[in-house]
Amino acid sequence: MKMHHLPKTLGRVAALLAPGLLVMASAAAPTDRATHGMVKRSELEIVDCLLPGQVRQLGNRSFLSQRRPIRTTASECSIRGGEYVAYDRADLQSALRIWLQAAESGDVEAQTNVGEIYERGMGVEPDYEAAAMWYQKAADKNYARALFNLGTMYEQGLGVPQDGLKALNLYRQAWGVPEDNIIYASAAQREQDELRKELEGAIAEKDGQLELLQRQLKELQAQLARQASADHAVEDSNKEIQALKKWIEQLQAERRKNTERLAGIPRTRTPRGTTELAQLPPTADERTLAGMNFGRYYAIVIGNQNYQSIESLATPKADAERAARILADRYGFTVSILEDANDITMLKAINDLNAVLKPDDNLLIYYAGHGARLQSGRSEAGYWLPVNAEAPPKDTFWVPNEQITGHLGRLPARRVLVVADSCYAGLLSTDPSYLFLNDKVSYSQEYIKFKLPKRARLLLSSGGDKPVLDEGSGGNSVFARAFLDELESNQGILSSPELFSRIRKRVEVAAQNNKFVQRPEFKSIKGAGHEVGDFFFVPRSRS
Incomplete structure (x- = not known):
C-alpha cells in the first residue's frame, strides 16, 4: 500500500x-507555457459575460436591444464584444451585476443563476435565504433546474425549514413525474411514514414532559398556598412557578407545531401501475x-x-x-x-x-x-x-x-x-x-x-x-x-x-x-x- x-x-x-x-x-x-498551442490559460476560463445588445429593425426604425448575460470562455466573450471582470472573477457583486437585471425582468435561467451565486457565495459568505428566494421565483414558472435546486435547499434545511417531503415533491416536479406515478408514490409514502413516525414520537415525548412539569407545578402551587414563611421565600417560589409555566407554554407550542405538521402530511394518491x-x-x-x-x-x-x-x-x-x-x-x-x-x-x-x-x-x-x-x-x-x-x-x-x-x-x-x-x-x-x-x-x-x-x-x-x-x-x-x-x-x-x-x-x-x-x-x-x-x-x- x-x-x-x-x-x-x-x-x-x-x-x-x-x-x-x-x-x-x-x-x-x-517548458514555454505561454505559447502552448497558441492558447493562454486565461482564455479558457469561464466568465460571466455581458454581451452587447443586438441592433434590431422594426419597420423603418432601428433599435438596440438589452445586453444579454451568458457564461462562456473569456476568449469567446472578447471575440463577441462582451464585457467581463478580468480580475477578481470570484467576486459576488461582479457576477450578480451580470445576471441581476435579466433575473429581475423575469428570466428564469438568470433567476436560477442568481440563486446559485448566492448559494455558493463566490468569495463571500453564502446567503441561503436569498438563494431560496430566487430559486422560488423560477420554480413558480416550473423551471426544472430551479425546482431541483430548491429541493436540495429543503432537503438540507438551508435558507428554508428542513423538509424531506417538500424536497421530494420538488424533485418530482423537476423530474416531470405525476403524483400518482408508482415511482413517486412509493417514495412519498416512505417519506410520509418516516415523518409521521418521527412526529408521533416527538408528540409523545412532549406529552410525557408536560405531564411531569404540570405535576411539579401543582405541587409547587400547593406548597406555596400552605407556606407561612418569610416574604423572600414566597418570592422565590413565585419565580420558580413562573419559570415552570414558561417552560410548559414552550413545550405546548412545540407540541402544537408538531401536531399541525402531522395533520398536514398529505395522503399519497393510489399509484398507477404496479411494481412489476x-x-x-x-x-x-x-x-x-x-x-x-x-x-x-x-x-x-x-x-x-x-x-x-x-x-x-x-x-x-x-x-x-x-x-x-x-x-x-x-x-x-x-x-x-x-x-x-x-x-x-x-x-x-x-x-x-x-x-x-x-x-x-x-x-x-x-x-x-x-x-x-x-x-x-x-x-x-x-x-x-x-x-x-x-x-x-x-x-x-x-x-x-x-x-x-x-x-x-x-x-x-x-x-x-x-x-x-x-x-x-x-x-x-x-x-x-x-x-x-x-x-x-x-x-x-x-x-x-x-x-x-x-x-x-x-x-x-x-x-x-x-x-x-x-x-x-x-x-x-x-x-x-x-x-x-x-x-x-x-x-x-x-x-x-x-x-x-x-x-x-x-x-x-x-x-x-x-x-x-x-x-x-x-x-x-x-x-x-x-x-x-x-x-x-x-x-x-x-x-
Whole structure:
C-alpha cells in the first residue's frame, strides 16, 4: 500500500469522457507555457459575460436591444464584444451585476443563476435565504433546474425549514413525474411514514414532559398556598412557578407545531401501475432502445501520474488505460486519453468538446491524479492538479473545480458524469434518485423514460473531501478497481446511482483491508445545470 505523503490538502483524483474510437495522446507540459498551442490559460476560463445588445429593425426604425448575460470562455466573450471582470472573477457583486437585471425582468435561467451565486457565495459568505428566494421565483414558472435546486435547499434545511417531503415533491416536479406515478408514490409514502413516525414520537415525548412539569407545578402551587414563611421565600417560589409555566407554554407550542405538521402530511394518491415494471433488453448497438434515443457516448480519460514539482503517483496511467479500453470496447464510447496533462491541455480538451457534442449526447470525464482543497475563512475551494502544479499554497497552475463546473454547464451534452478518484469541492446535496427507488421498483423502462430527457451533471467520487488510496488493489487504485470491475462485468443497462450502490461497499471493505477509511460519494454537480437526469451505461450487443 502506498499513500501520498503530501500536505493534508492534497489527495488523489479521477475523471472520464465518451463514445466510439480510442485516441491516445501524450500531454506533458512544455517548458514555454505561454505559447502552448497558441492558447493562454486565461482564455479558457469561464466568465460571466455581458454581451452587447443586438441592433434590431422594426419597420423603418432601428433599435438596440438589452445586453444579454451568458457564461462562456473569456476568449469567446472578447471575440463577441462582451464585457467581463478580468480580475477578481470570484467576486459576488461582479457576477450578480451580470445576471441581476435579466433575473429581475423575469428570466428564469438568470433567476436560477442568481440563486446559485448566492448559494455558493463566490468569495463571500453564502446567503441561503436569498438563494431560496430566487430559486422560488423560477420554480413558480416550473423551471426544472430551479425546482431541483430548491429541493436540495429543503432537503438540507438551508435558507428554508428542513423538509424531506417538500424536497421530494420538488424533485418530482423537476423530474416531470405525476403524483400518482408508482415511482413517486412509493417514495412519498416512505417519506410520509418516516415523518409521521418521527412526529408521533416527538408528540409523545412532549406529552410525557408536560405531564411531569404540570405535576411539579401543582405541587409547587400547593406548597406555596400552605407556606407561612418569610416574604423572600414566597418570592422565590413565585419565580420558580413562573419559570415552570414558561417552560410548559414552550413545550405546548412545540407540541402544537408538531401536531399541525402531522395533520398536514398529505395522503399519497393510489399509484398507477404496479411494481412489476417492464424491463428493457440489456444491450443495443445503435443506442436507440424501445423507442428511446440514448445519444452518442464520448469520454475524456485523464491520467496524471508523473508530476514535475510534487510527489508522483503509481497507478493513474494504468487506471486510465484500463478505463479507456472498457469504455470503448464494452460500451462503444469514443475515448480520448490525456496522459500527464498540464492545466491548459486539461481545460482545452473539455472546452473543445463544445464543437463535437450534440444535445442528446453523453459525456464521461474520468480524472486520475492529485487533487487539493484550499480553505479561505469558512469557504473551501477544490482543485484538480495538472502535472505542472506546484506544491500548496502555490496554486497558479491548479485547475479550480469552479472552472470545471463552468465548462460542464455550457457543454451541449444532455448527460455528463464526472468520475473523480478523490474530492470534488463545492458540491451540495446527494442526488435524489435514491429517494425515488426502493427494493420493489427497479431501474426499468418507466424510470429511464422519465430520466432520459432531463439534463444530468453528476459526480461519482472516490472519497469525499479526504485523502484516498493510490495503490492497494493489484495495480489499480482501490476505487478504480471496484469501478472498472463493475463496468467490465455488467450485462445490462446500468444507471449511475445503481453503479454507485454496487461499488460503495467494495471500496469501503478494500480500504479497510488496507487499514484505511475511504467512503465513495455520489452527488449532483450544482451550478452546472443539473435537472434530475441520470447517466446510463448501455453495453454493446455481442452477436
